[in-house]
């Protein structure tokens with residue numbers, strides 16, 4: 001029976017966010033961003049195991065997850081890379097070597113920085129993708145009119161948005177397929193797992209996500225994330 005395993009890349013430095021620590025360790029509504037993300041994924045019954053991938057130099061992770069107190073379904077992999085894609089590739093390799101992850105197991109790769117992801121959206125993704133031959137990802141249809149800029153930051157054209165979606169995470173693929181796709185990809189260039197799979201000529205499924213699953217990129221995103229986290233506490 002294939003397992004469903006969340007893999008959380010959490011080895012970024014958060015340069016655009018500009019906090020004193022990497023953004024996954026910023027505290028919002030009583031916990032760090034990473035703890036919110038992990039709590040949400042580890043609490044979903046359909047997810048068997050959660051890997052957190054941090055950099056080998058990470059000085060924060062032990063303070064929030066002391067190894068002696070780690071729940072049985074959470075493991076920390078200290079093998080982050082210089083890019084998100086390298087972190088994911090390194091994490092999958094280590095998980096295959098030390099945690100008996102099989103090629104047929106499903107991996108749900110989810111940004112540490114998307115700390116408001118909902119159980120419903122992850123369950124929707126799993127339901128839609130578990131019988132799909134390729135895999136898929138949460139995404140949002142583009143809602144605004146899109147402009148392409150020229151070098152002077154003037155509009156060169158309006159882009160037809162009819163078939164455009166914004167990629168979110170989790171992105172769900174079989175471990176073997178994703179490892180093979182990442183082995184062939186330029187890990188300095190690709191920004192998500194789907195891109196690597198698409199480059200093999202395959203077509204991942206787009207599954208509608210929701211706006212609460214925003215990624216903390218710049219500091220102003222924390223305002224909205226705080227609101228969503230507080231709402232979830234009330235419900």
Ligand SMILES: Nc1ccn([C@@H]2O[C@H](COP(=O)(O)OP(=O)(O)OP(=O)(O)O)[C@@H](O)[C@H]2O)c(=O)n1
Pocket residue numbers: 008009010011012013014015016017023024053080081082083084085087088111112113114215216217
């Ligand atoms: N070398 C990297 C870079 C990013 N990430 C993770 O990938 C997710 C999404 O990346 P992004 O928002 O770009 O995070 P940062 O790289 O930290 O941000 P920035 O580009 O502003 O430095 C985050 O959870 C981040 O920790 C990672 O694990 N390893």
Ligand SMILES: C[C@](O)(CO)[C@H](O)COP(=O)(O)O
Pocket residue numbers: 084111166167168169191192193215
């Ligand atoms: C994977 C991702 O969350 C999809 O939107 C996103 O690409 C990651 O952020 P980055 O800034 O591109 O690394």
